[in-house]
Amino acid sequence: MLFDPNVWGPHYWFFLHTIAHSYPLTPNKVTKRKYYDFIQNLPLFIPNPEIGNKFSSLLDKYPVSPYLDNRDSFVRWMFFIHNKVNAILGKEQLLFEEAYDKYYSEYKPKQISLAEKFHIHKHYIHLAIILMCLFLIYMYYE
Numbered sequence: 001m002l003f004d005p006n007v008w009g010p011h012y013w014f015f016l017h018t019i020a021h022s023y024p025l026t027p028n029k030v031t032k033r034k035y036y037d038f039i040q041n042l043p044l045f046i047p048n049p050e051i052g053n054k055f056s057s058l059l060d061k062y063p064v065s066p067y068l069d070n071r072d073s074f075v076r077w078m079f080f081i082h083n084k085v086n087a088i089l090g091k092e093q094l095l096f097e098e099a100y101d102k103y104y105s106e107y108k109p110k111q112i113s114l115a116e117k118f119h120i121h122k123h124y125i126h127l128a129i130i131l132m133c134l135f136l137i138y139m140y141y142e
Helices: 005-021 030-043 049-061 069-087 096-105 111-142
Strands: none
Touching: 005 030, 005 069, 005 096, 030 049, 049 069, 069 096
């Protein structure tokens, strides 16, 4: 049975980005080796062999080892690889800042997210009321 990558893919990427964002600022040799092994073994754990093979090819073409010296470079490598996969799939590629904001927006409490959405909608409601008033004034004096 093949699992639908549209279902597991976003969760998989969120998990990988979380690993990158929690990588030590200045890792030691042992940590670098463990993360290297983890990334190299990822294709084995992708629930679709074809996608796993393609990911393995990307790892051969863009190895992670030069980017394991610090958190920032590892986070940027993960973003780069994610965009490469998106390009292969014909999906939208994000700018680093967009991807960073999108990732951290998942950690906002839901009340804050709803409040921000309501605040935006409130502006549209005010605009609609003003336009309706202007229209009624126009109709009254017509």
